[in-house]
Amino acid sequence: MTALLERLSGVPGVDRGSVERLLDTAGGDGWDVAIPLHRFAAAAKRPPNELAAELAASLPDTPGVARRFAVGAYVNFEADPAWLAERTLAIVGARGTSYGGGGAAGPEVCVEHTSANPNAPFHIGRVRNALIGDTLARILRAAGQTVTTQYYVDDIGRQSAMVTWIWTQPKEAWPPEILATLEGADEREERPDHYLGRPYPAVSAYVKTHPEAAASLAELCERLERGEAPEAHRRFCEAILGGMLASLARVSVTFDEFVWESSLLHDGSVDRVVARLRGAPHSVTEANGALAIDTTVYGLPKEDARAVFVRGNGTTLYPTRDVAYHLQKFGRFPRVIDVLGQDHLLHAKTLEALLNEIGEARRPEFVLYQYITVPGGGRMSTRKGTVVWLDTLLDEATDRARAEVRARHPELSEGEAETIALAIAAGAVRYHIVRIAADKSVAFQWEEALSFEGRSGPFVQYAYARASSLLRKALDDGVAIPTSPSGADLTTPAERDLVRVLARLPRVVASAARTKHVHTVAGYAHDLAESFNRFYQTTPVLKAEAGRDSRLALVAGVRQALGNTLDLLGLVRLERM
């Protein structure tokens, strides 16, 4: 390949990068790499077919390349399968759990994701943020970067204030329509996010039509901002947040740090942002005393071209506080990534404008995702009864997985079966959401989300379990797993294909880390599992008449890669299922 590069480098208009990119072309019939020469031929003012034939004939032999030949305007290379198998398995064996990752460390990065208001349980729409963010963090870590994940807890805004507002009133004083939301609920049986979150939608609707309630809520908001929150407020926030985090823990999502919005008010950093925005180039004062930035020059799609950063009553807004939060992040991390829903796009643009206004040159990188909608279309709504709670989905998935595990493995203890069922349920849900590109909206469908077959998390987990069982059996039989196979044994179509997919993992991880497209890793996981299943189905290993050791080594390598891929996706490795 190097020789090819050198030959082409003599051609005017050809740069090394454009040749290297072509090397990722997928393998086809009889070839592993195909280089189209049209563009080089054009630069050299030669017919492409002629150039291809000449190069194919004149390139020096390269280790690992079994054959090269010209077809039309393409030069094709066929890898030596034995060489590829030995080399790939040697690398997998040497890298172990870090196979697929590595690379340059890069700057320390902060990934902020989820940051859902502590006012209600997670529904599966909200959880998309957490799963994209958590998976991205895993991929970046695997790629060699130092990652800190942060959850920004909004304990200042109206959402969390509504919870405190209603719960600090005696129940006798609750409006009937709000009280009704507690019907049939038992505080001792429901987690705090579910129980305390019950009245929220009703409260939200109520204050829209009852001015005195709205005024009372506004007063509470002001108190929160002044640092005069009722003692119970933090308790409610923590209780609900705790419940929400318990949901996320079921799908293996955890956080390194939590940043409470109130802390930015109390340490004066929000005040400093306000002071800097006051003196900003496009700062304006509105009639009622509110402070804003005239965003005309930024072309934001806002009708009045105003980004208000202090209300008429002197309190601040979410964008103002978010500037303070980002300055804090910039102070600690050279690189900052925010995972945001599509509805926050304008906020992201506003944030950039505000940062520009205070002369801050650094910017966060945004990962935007589209919503998960309900089958009939539209967002999930508690009032319309179209909400699917993460916990409900996981419970149902666990029930189904449990039944399947018990049917397959009656010998397992209840505890073992439960552990496996939980892992399968979580795997199905995680995979189902993260397999789709972030910029696609998803119409949620129960049966799809609960599928354990085909392109699913359990499919990948199953392939891993099969590989594990096979190796376990080998060890039980006293067969050692060899570390260096003979590639010459691994030449059936199923083996060659499996080796090729196995060898692809490092490129997949590097690409996913660069583009922040986490779904590509899910796609790869399926490809590898599928390729392994095909091999498994068609190729005897333990009972192989010849080449058993090499096949065992291949299985060990694939198991390693499958396991690493499961880690990247946050799916539990199961040794049996």
Add this chain to the structure above:
RNA sequence: GGGCGCGUCGCACAGCUUGGACCAGUGCCCCGGAUUCCUAAUCCGGUUGACGUGGGUUCAAAUCCCACCGCGCCCGCCA
């Protein structure tokens, strides 16, 4: 009205960043097969496509550009 995103078999997705073996790949569904043998949550075979529409650039377009159509979200002194 303005901004952003999406539009690929019946359904759900991949491929688009970096045009090239894509006369387009995967899963589900449907039909037919495979288990004396390492887990059948598997595998094999079959059926299914105007890549939203129209134009442009190019030797070459699902991929890049323009327009239009459809869908989603946003355009708050909410977050």
